[in-house]
Amino acid sequence: MPNYDFELILSRPLLEAELDPLFQLTHGLVTVGFVRELRGKEQRGQAGCRWQAPSLSAAIMEVIELLESLEPPAEDVPPLRVLSVEADPLLSMRDIAERVGRSLESVRLCIRGTRGPGNFPPSETTSAGHRLWRWSRVAAWYGVEDPQLHEAGPTSQAINGWLALRDVVPQVAPAPEEVTSALSAVLSNVA
Structure with missing residues (x-):
């Protein structure tokens, strides 16, 4: 299951x-x-x-x-x-890295636009000084079929x-x- x-x-x-x-x-x-x-x-x-x-x-x-x-x-x-x-969770950079099988640094560079095609989805919110991204948008950007x-x-x-x-x-x-x-x-x- x-x-x-x-x-x-x-x-x-x-x-x-x-x-x-x-x-x-x-x-x-x-x-x-x-x-x-x-x-x-x-x-x-x-x-x-x-x-x-x-x-x-x-x-x-x-x-x-x-x-x-x-x-x-x-x-x-x-x-x-x-x-x-x-049911479409908000994720931290660490959560994103875990879900897409990348290092935290790789995700950070994608967010900054220095790695990947650019136009990483904007964060949805900031919680306790940490930005959070909607999983559906991040999955689409990485081409992950969930x-x-x-x-x-x-x-x-x-x-x-x-x-x-x-x-x-x-x-x-x-x-x-x-x-x-x-x-x-x-x-x-x-x-």
Whole structure:
């Protein structure tokens, strides 16, 4: 089974007391930032995931179920909810080097334009002083054919729609298995 990389946006950050239970549930395959205490209701959390499953949709749904099964550590802490998914990950230079099988220096020179055809994709964002690039753009620039990227766009859109539907009208939202089954049937014809 393949490994899938994706990020989940959470209704709140995880608290320090939730880290051990998260590690036990996910065997360390889900990484999160955490806070010691919640400050404000609008504070969002994020989870980076690398999960093995038969499909991207199955991987995402399994991790959503695990994260949302975490018991809040105190009565005044709201349950954790997944708000959205991003399946086309942002990568550091080191991540890019690993994925394309090049040295870090080779990637750095490509980014600067002194190696390769030029016009390296611009970084999407800067996090803690480090630039991050969208994998789909980098893969296209290097000519890497990543079959998981064929699943990323449609799967993210469908699951984000499902997440929104279950929050607005949960009584009509299909079960996670139904979403996964439908996506598997449709995406087998897309590649």
